[in-house]
Amino acid sequence: xxxxxxxxxxxxxxxxxxxxxxxxxxxxxxxxxxxxxxxxxxxxxxxxxxxxxxxxxxxxxxxxxxxxxxxxxxxxxxxxxxxxxxxxxxxxxxxxxxxxxxxxxxxxxxxxxxxxxxxxxxxxxxxxxxxxxxxxxxxxxxxxxxxxxxxxxxxxxxxxxxxxxxxxxxxxxxxxxxxxxxxxxxxxxxxxxxxxxxxxxx
Numbered sequence: 796x797x798x799x800x801x802x803x804x805x806x807x808x809x810x811x812x813x814x815x816x817x818x819x820x821x822x823x824x825x826x827x828x829x830x831x832x833x834x835x836x837x838x839x840x841x842x843x844x845x846x847x848x849x850x851x852x853x854x855x856x857x858x859x860x861x862x863x864x865x866x867x868x869x870x871x872x873x874x875x876x877x878x879x880x881x882x883x884x885x886x887x888x889x890x891x892x893x894x895x896x897x898x899x900x901x902x903x904x905x906x907x908x909x910x911x912x913x914x915x916x917x918x919x920x921x922x923x924x925x926x927x928x929x930x931x932x933x934x935x936x937x938x939x940x941x942x943x944x945x946x947x948x949x950x951x952x953x954x955x956x957x958x959x960x961x962x963x964x965x966x967x968x969x970x971x972x973x974x975x976x977x978x979x980x981x982x983x984x985x986x987x988x989x990x991x992x993x994x995x996x997x
Contacts, residue, residue, distance in 0.1 A: 796921045805928025811905045812936025813982055818905050821896045822937060823974045829953045831892045832941025833934065834885070838877060838897060840930025843906045844923055845873045847914035851922035854915050866910050867901065874900045905933055940977045944968045 811817045818839075825835045849869055850857070857865045878897050882890055890897075900906065909929055914922040942952055948969030950958030958964065967973050 796917075798921070798924045801921065801924045802928040802931070805925065805930070805932040806935060807932070809929075810932040810936060811929055812933055812940075812978070813985055815905075817908070818903055818933065821899070821903075822940065822978070823971050825893055825896055826937055826941040826944055826974055826977075827948070827969045828892070828945045829938060829941040831889065832937035834881075834889055835893055835896060836930070836934025836937040838881060838893075839900055839903060839906070840927065840934055842870070842874050842877050842900050842903075843909060843926040843930045845877075846870045846906060847909055847922040847926035848919055849873070850910050851914045851917060851919045857915070862911075862915065866907065866915075870906065870910070871901045874898060905929060939981065940974060943977045943981075944973050948973060 805811075809815060812822065821835055821839075825831045846866075846869060850866060874897070877900075881893075881897065909922075909926055913925050917925070946952050946957065947965045948967075950956060950960070950964050965973075968977070
């Protein structure tokens with residue numbers, strides 16, 4: 796198993812945000828600030844790794860007929876523990892900002908895709924690496940969009956004020972359309988660079 800290829804696949808070649816366009820709902824909601832985007836990305840990565848490891852360990856014992864129900868129960872248990880840990884250790888402002896999107900990791904399409912297509916068919920280490928790569932790719936996507944939106948919309952990055960003049964802030968960037976604008980521009984730049992380097996446009 797080529798682990799470096801698995802990591803590259805999640806971060807670059809099959810990036811969940813910029814290539815597969817998955818999990819757009821949390822992307823719209825939590826990327827208004829870099830810290831919220833980073834927290835959402837890391838929490839999704841943690842849940843994905845834990846779920847893929849557990850499901851890979853027990854893949855031989857999960858009957859095909861009940862695999863989806865089994866996956867949901869396993870993921871729901873992991874996400875519940877994750878949510879309780881976050882509520883105990885993270886500032887209330889971050890928990891309030893992420894809101895319902897942490898429990899909704901249970902039905903995150905990226906997580907289910909990796910569990911169904913990879914973890915349920917491969918060994919534990921490979922499943923963990925694949926989940927880490929996909930989670931890191933998702934985190935990079937959220938964080939990139941979060942930094943751009945926070946800087947243009949609020950004049951700050953990670954809450955550090957860089958542009959004090961409120962008239963220079965582009966308020967639409969911290970609204971839902973701002974996420975689509977940012978995502979579209981990043982995809983356009985990525986495809987342009989791929990074409991320029993002679994790569995296959997995806």
